[in-house]
Amino acid sequence: MNNHAEIRLSGSGGQGLLLAGVILAEAAIMDDKIAIQTQSYGPEARGGASKAEVIIANDVIDFPKVTSPDLVLALTQVASDKYSKSVNDKGILVIDDEVVLDDKYEYGKIVKVPIINTAVEKVGKSIVANIVAIGVIVELTKLVSRESVEKAVLARVPKGTEDLNKKALAEGYLLAQSVI
Amino acid sequence: MSKKIKLMQGNEACVEAALMAGMRFYAGYPITPSTELAELSALHLPYYGGKFIQMEDEIAGIAAAIGGSLAGLKSMTATSGPGFSLKQENIGYAAIAEIPLVIVNVQRGGPSTGLPTSPAQGDVMQAKWGTHGDHPVIALSPDSVTETFNLTIRAFNLAEKYRTPVILLTDEVVGHMREKIEIPAQEDIEIYDRVKPKENEEYVPFKTEEGEIVPRMANFGEGHRYHVTGLFHDESGFPSNSSENAEVMLDHLMNKIDNNLDDIIDYEEYMMDDAEFLIVSYGSTARTVRSAIKALRAEGIKAGMFRAITLWPSPEEKLAEISKKFDKILVAEMNLGQYVQEVQRIVKSNSEVYHIGRANGEVTTPSEIVNKVKEVL
Numbered sequence: 001m002n003n004h005a006e007i008r009l010s011g012s013g014g015q016g017l018l019l020a021g022v023i024l025a026e027a028a029i030m031d032d033k034i035a036i037q038t039q040s041y042g043p044e045a046r047g048g049a050s051k052a053e054v055i056i057a058n059d060v061i062d063f064p065k066v067t068s069p070d071l072v073l074a075l076t077q078v079a080s081d082k083y084s085k086s087v088n089d090k091g092i093l094v095i096d097d098e099v100v101l102d103d104k105y106e107y108g109k110i111v112k113v114p115i116i117n118t119a120v121e122k123v124g125k126s127i128v129a130n131i132v133a134i135g136v137i138v139e140l141t142k143l144v145s146r147e148s149v150e151k152a153v154l155a156r157v158p159k160g161t162e163d164l165n166k167k168a169l170a171e172g173y174l175l176a177q178s179v180i
Numbered sequence: 181m182s183k184k185i186k187l188m189q190g191n192e193a194c195v196e197a198a199l200m201a202g203m204r205f206y207a208g209y210p211i212t213p214s215t216e217l218a219e220l221s222a223l224h225l226p227y228y229g230g231k232f233i234q235m236e237d238e239i240a241g242i243a244a245a246i247g248g249s250l251a252g253l254k255s256m257t258a259t260s261g262p263g264f265s266l267k268q269e270n271i272g273y274a275a276i277a278e279i280p281l282v283i284v285n286v287q288r289g290g291p292s293t294g295l296p297t298s299p300a301q302g303d304v305m306q307a308k309w310g311t312h313g314d315h316p317v318i319a320l321s322p323d324s325v326t327e328t329f330n331l332t333i334r335a336f337n338l339a340e341k342y343r344t345p346v347i348l349l350t351d352e353v354v355g356h357m358r359e360k361i362e363i364p365a366q367e368d369i370e371i372y373d374r375v376k377p378k379e380n381e382e383y384v385p386f387k388t389e390e391g392e393i394v395p396r397m398a399n400f401g402e403g404h405r406y407h408v409t410g411l412f413h414d415e416s417g418f419p420s421n422s423s424e425n426a427e428v429m430l431d432h433l434m435n436k437i438d439n440n441l442d443d444i445i446d447y448e449e450y451m452m453d454d455a456e457f458l459i460v461s462y463g464s465t466a467r468t469v470r471s472a473i474k475a476l477r478a479e480g481i482k483a484g485m486f487r488a489i490t491l492w493p494s495p496e497e498k499l500a501e502i503s504k505k506f507d508k509i510l511v512a513e514m515n516l517g518q519y520v521q522e523v524q525r526i527v528k529s530n531s532e533v534y535h536i537g538r539a540n541g542e543v544t545t546p547s548e549i550v551n552k553v554k555e556v557l
Contacts, residue, residue, distance in 0.1 A: 022358065026187045029360045037187070037358040062470035063546050064357050 001090075003058050005143055006066040009133070010051040010083040011075030016130035021052030023134060023152045028056040030148035036064045049079040056143050071141060073133055074099055075115060094136055111140060113175040119168060128168035131157075135172015140180070146173075184363040190328040190354040191216035193361055194284060195224065197332035198256050200369055203282070204230035205253040207244030209237055209263065212296045213352040214286040217258035238266035242283065246270060249279050250408060252399030254336055258284035260352075262293055264303055264310070271345050272311035273410045275433065278386070278394060280339035280374060282332070284348045286355040287514075289541045298541025299352035301463055301514035305521075307347050308492050314430060316437040318444060319347040319492040321463040325359045331489070337372040338444060342436050343394040349491060351514065353464035353543060377404060386429075387415040393436050437493060446489040447498060451477070455484025457553060458506040458531070460499070460523050462488045465512050465537075465544065472549035483553060491519065496526050503527035508556055512549055513537045 007024065009017040021037045028035035039052045053066040072087040073094045074080035080099045084107055087093045091108040096115045101107060113136060119129040131153060138149050150169060157165045188196070195217055198206075206221035222232040230253070235241045241257050248255040259267060264285045274281045287303050289295025303310075307319040318338055322328040328350060335346040377383045377396040385406035386395050395415075398404035411419040412426045420426070437444065450466075451473055452458075461469045466487045476483045486502060488495055503509060509531045511520040520535040527533060536544060536552045 022187065025358060029185065029187055035187070035360065038353075038356065061359075062467045062474070064353065064359075064464070064467060065543060065545075067545060 001070045001141060002143065004061075005056045005071065005141065006069045007054045007056070007071045007073075007137070007143075008051055008066055008069040008083055008086060009053070009073045010049055010079035011073070012048070012079065013050045015050075015075055016127070017050060017073075017075070018052045019156060020130040020134050021054045023149065023156055024054045024056065024137070024144065026155070027138075027144040027148040027152040028054075030151060031144050033058060033144070034061050036061045038064055038066070049076070049082045051079070051083060071137060073137065075129060075133065092140060094133070094140070111136070111176070111179050113179060115172075115175065118171050118175060122171050123164060123168045125164060128164060131165050131168035132172040132175070135169040136176045137172075139173040139176030186361055186363060187358050188325055188361050189216060189356055189358050190322070190325045190350060191286065191356065192220060193325045193329040194258075194332045194348065194350070194355075195220040196363060197329040198282070198336065199224055199228055199230075200366055201333045201336035202254045202371060202373070203256050203336065204228060205232075205245065205248035205255040206230070206257065207233045207235055207248060207255065208241040208257040208259065209235055211238070211260050211263045213288055213355050214258040214260045214263075214284060216355075217256075217284055217286070221256070238263040239270065242267040242270040242274075242281075245281055246274050246277075246279050249274075249281050250277075250400040252402065254280070254282075254340070256282040256284065258286065260286045261288045261290050261296065264306065268306075268310040271347075272313060272315060274345040275311070275315040275317075276410055276412070277408050278343040278397075278433075279345070279408075280343050280397075281345040282335045282339055282348060283345055284332075284350065287349065287351040289539060295541040297352070299464065299514060299543060300539055300541070301351055301465060301537075302518070302539055303349065304491060304513070304515065304518040307349050314434065316342075316344055316433050317347070317492040318342070318344060318437065318490065319349045320446075321349045321489060321491050322354055323463055323466045323487065324354065325357065326361045327489075328354060329361060329363070333369055333371075337370070340372045340374040341393065342440070342444075343374065343397060344437070349463070351464050379403075384415050385417040386413060388432065393440065441493055441497075444490060445493060445495050445498075447495040448485075448487040448489060449502075450485040450487060452484035452486070452502070455482055457481065457483040457557065458502065458509045459483055459485045459512055459549070459553070460488070460509055460519070461485060461512040462491060462519065463514075465514050468544055468546050469512050469549060471546035472553070475546055475550050476553055481553065481557070488519070494522050494526065499523065499526050500528075500530070503530040506531045508532050508534065510534045510536060510549075510553060510556060512544065514543065515539050
């Protein structure tokens with residue numbers, strides 16, 4: 001996965017998945033990797049399932065779209081129903097623990113962790129679920145360094161929320177460690 | 181100012197480049213997927229002493245940009261789909277009145293309001309023939325965020341140098357994707373400014389001085405009094421109905437481009453050294469082609485790509501020469517067959533020309549191109 005990783009982040013509009021995609025791509029660039037971020041763009045971004053995609057690679061990325069994701073994140077049931085089965089055989093599916101998977105499909109390696117609940121209960125704000133999710137993904141995949149992702153998060157979040165977001169990242173790392 | 185490394189959208193890079201190229205006036209009417217161009221111009225222009233105006237519609241948007249340029253400010257407008265259709269008459273006006281202007285068209289699915297949020301490359305022929313009558317056209321097609329930056333600078337320089345509207349023909353994929361870009365320092369960017377008349381010069385507004393390419397351009401409203409019209413006009417700028425004059429003037433309009441093709445035309449040859457099969461492409465589709473070529477080569481099929489960077493004027497001489505080496509050429513583009521016609525015209529009987537493309541808002545994937553190449557071979 002580390003030479004060319006395709007990531008699909010899905011959930012509902014407003015969960016900050018586009019921002020999560022941008023943060024992952026910016027962290028990759030800080031690590032001197034190549035990254036491309038694209039998003040679904042249209043009415044579906046306003047309600048229903050929305051997605052943001054990132055490719056992180058060590059070499060040139062030609063075709064910019066994600067075709068066979070190595071990691072799929074699904075934060076909601078609707079997003080999971082639409083995108084979870086797109087993860088490739090050797091990939092990782094990260095789902096919120098509220099999500100129920102249809103067992104007629106294959107999903108690669110499933111990582112089911114309480115992302116939204118951790119944001120609410122441990123960090124104190126549901127709005128940082130996207131940052132918790134980044135923590136989970138970074139710890140699971142090591143695609144970008146912790147140092148760069150923290151820098152990228154702090155560069156993008158509103159002033160005054162730095163500690164909250166650092167805590168969210170740290171909780172994400174812990175969630176991932178609990179399943180590794 | 182030093183180099184900056186950033187993650188940026190194509191549309192953002194376009195505005196960044198326009199400001200560095202000297203854009204100081206933007207007039208337009210926001211339309212998906214070009215809206216970021218209007219938003220970011222509105223946000224940044226005031227810090228550069230520039231002006232942004234949102235007009236009542238697309239036609240007024242380009243008209244105001246023409247006015248801004250005539251008054252002496254490098255001007256840009258941006259649009260997509262139906263907006264590009266609406267701008268056509270004024271593109272012709274800028275062409276005949278020789279007004280430098282950059283028009284960005286972030287292509288989306290058409291016809292009509294079509295597919296507002298989906299990519300397409302369906303305006304290639306419209307970029308050349310959309311406005312009526314014979315006229316010069318320069319259209320540039322970037323395939324990445326970095327190239328969007330570079331070609332935006334180039335679009336301003338060509339517009340100023342040749343006193344002509346220049347179309348940056350990008351698409352939703354390149355416009356909205358984010359990738360790494362290294363923004364050069366201002367002092368490392370080559371900027372061309374229009375030639376203006378000297379203060380005490382007896383000004384003949386549409387007379388080209390010996391050894392120059394186009395007439396010198398006075399800021400309208402500053403000292404030199406002159407007339408500007410969409411009618412054929414003589415050197416004085418006043419209308420003339422004479423066919424002799426019309427011929428002289430049209431020759432001038434066409435020749436300023438045709439006699440400088442080496443300066444204007446740009447293309448890329450990708451893995452062509454040992455290529456046995458040729459794919460012609462441009463814009464975001466060229467990225468799909470690169471992926472496909474790598475996959476084909478992994479299977480022992482030596483494919484290469486000729487990528488047109490200036491779509492218009494087309495890289496005719498080079499493509500004609502290359503085509504002699506290939507029995508078969510595949511043209512990949514996001515439409516049902518447009519630039520393929522230009523390629524057929526250029527390569528004549530040298531090669532059989534095939535086409536792959538669709539116009540349903542979905543991009544062609546590398547594996548589809550791989551399969552098409554195998555089918556054609």
